[in-house]
Amino acid sequence: MHRDQSPLRARSAPELVPSLFLQLDQMLDEFTAQPIRAEFRFDPHMPAVITVAFQAERGPGITWHFGRELLHRGLTSMSGCGDVRMWPAQHRQRPSSWLLLESQDVQALFEVPAAPLAQWLDASYRITPAEAEMDALDWDDILMNLLDNPTEASD
Numbered sequence: 001m002h003r004d005q006s007p008l009r010a011r012s013a014p015e016l017v018p019s020l021f022l023q024l025d026q027m028l029d030e031f032t033a034q035p036i037r038a039e040f041r042f043d044p045h046m047p048a049v050i051t052v053a054f055q056a057e058r059g060p061g062i063t064w065h066f067g068r069e070l071l072h073r074g075l076t077s078m079s080g081c082g083d084v085r086m087w088p089a090q091h092r093q094r095p096s097s098w099l100l101l102e103s104q105d106v107q108a109l110f111e112v113p114a115a116p117l118a119q120w121l122d123a124s125y126r127i128t129p130a131e132a133e134m135d136a137l138d139w140d141d142i143l144m145n146l147l148d149n150p151t152e153a154s155d
Helices: 068-074 114-127 130-136 139-148
Strands: 020-027 033-042 049-055 062-067 079-081 084-088 096-102 107-113
Touching (some): 020 114, 033 107, 068 079, 096 114
Antiparallel strands (some): 020 033, 096 107
C-alpha cells in the first residue's frame, strides 16, 4: 500500500485489538539508527489494511497503509514489492524484520521488533481471519468513493 494520500481512514476498534505502539529503529546509514515511534492500527471494517502512523520526534508524522498479509509474511520471509517491502533481519540482537518504504518523496528503512508485531497481528487474525477479509469490505462505499473522486483514486 502507500503513504496516506487516499480517502482510506482507519477507524479504531480498541475493544477488539488496541493500537500497538512500537519503538522502531530508522536506519540513517549502515551504522546509525534513529528511534522512531510507530502506532499500528487495525480496523475490523477494513481488515486487510493496517494503518501505521510514524511519529517523528521533530516535524510532522506520516501515515502509511499496509496490507496486513504483507506485514504478516514479512516477519518470516521476503514480502511485498514496489513501494513497500518487508523481510526478516538476520543476525540482529533481537528478532526483527526490515521494513523498506519508498516513494517519490521518501525512502526509509526501519528495523521492526518481530515478536510484539506478530502477537498483535495474530490478535487481528482472531477477529477477522484472512479468508474473511474481503467479506468485511463495504463494496458500495468503495465504488461510490471511486466514482465521486476519480482523480484521487488514480493517485
